[in-house]
Amino acid sequence: MSFISKIFNSHPEKDGDFFLGITHILGFKPKNISIYRKAFLHRSANKKDKDGNPLNYERLEFLGDSMLGTIISKYLYNEVPLGDEGYLTKMRSKIVSREHLNELGKDLELIKYVESRISKSHFGDNIHGNVFEALVGAIYLDRGYQYCEKFINERVIGPYVDIEQLEGRVISYKSLVIEWCQKQKKQFNYNVYEDTGNDTLKHFAVKLSIDNNVIAKARATSKKKAEEAASKRAFFALQDKIKKSK
């Protein structure tokens, strides 16, 4: 058995868990699980291949960072047909900002799978985003471009990317809805409850009622996001009313 396979088989009781956990995060089955192992290998683990060369996620992070940028570029190209290249570049930087990627990595709880020698509490925030990028790199090598695009559409663009908000045109739909209710002297209520179901991540559901009528529902990985999503739906449903009231 080579040294690499020894590393990857050193916790046989955990291997099945790792495979299942990663499959849940990806939404599809890995072909070569050892590439994903590498995506979670922190340099402090000090792992080496059979020739003594360092083995950690940093090379995969380099690859994933580039692929993520490309798929976001294509999304923006198609989504914002009137944006010039300056606008597209600016929006892409916002989407792939360190802060944004760290949030993503945290929501996916990637740190659970990180193998390191230093305590996870000593990692800075960037570990979350770095491992997320390494995971994209691993998908690229393991399953190719199309699976990367699918993963990024489902895990990044769908749940996190809102052009309106990124442009700063709308900071919070919730505040717009509340402002409107107050002006109109209407009662509003955000009814939030946990609703994880079969998902990998904890999820919250929210029902937004105005004057005791449920007018929007949403579900997301945090209370704040669920409320914001429901508010956005309510906002568009009420848009005509809101516009007329101004």
Add this chain to the structure above:
Amino acid sequence: MSFISKIFNSHPEKDGDFFLGITHILGFKPKNISIYRKAFLHRSANKKDKDGNPLNYERLEFLGDSMLGTIISKYLYNEVPLGDEGYLTKMRSKIVSREHLNELGKDLELIKYVESRISKSHFGDNIHGNVFEALVGAIYLDRGYQYCEKFINERVIGPYVDIEQLEGRVISYKSLVIEWCQKQKKQFNYNVYEDTGNDTLKHFAVKLSIDNNVIAKARATSKKKAEEAASKRAFFALQDKIKKSK
């Protein structure tokens, strides 16, 4: 007929030429030729879509730049298994440098197809690299990732990327070969002749003889490149002899 199709059909006598020329450059047939038209549309042409929005290659350049970086990243990841992410980043910057892309765009004679209002002699050197990136963006939209990878492998990596040279370990194989011949008191001769055949681009072939024995042949888009390629082959063929003579 829409305004866009009017633009793209404004030179009917040239449309067939454009399609053939692009097919030659790509090495495969475009599906949607109008995307490639856009890749050659300079902002000075002042073209607009039917809603009056500017139409030029700059958005495609944004997309192609990103895709090119990703494919080069994957190439480097696989080709240099021991390079850390700092090394990979540095090598990628060298490969996709403005200077390098301009050389590429010039060799492909992309400027022939550029549509502009200002005279082509007034363009700076960057037009060549910019249009090359836009062309990669057009391939990405028209035919997807795999055709981009094929195109970049065939048109960039194969003919232009030499890790040894990029690392500065070897500046010129020709000078190594000449140095060796001089020390060994051997006659050398580079016999260069044009050999374009059915290629899109002008090609040169070279036969390198040492003491009247042909020891390497090569073919490339310039005399200098062909000589360098033949020298590299000769260098590896002679490597043992050269090492022993030092």
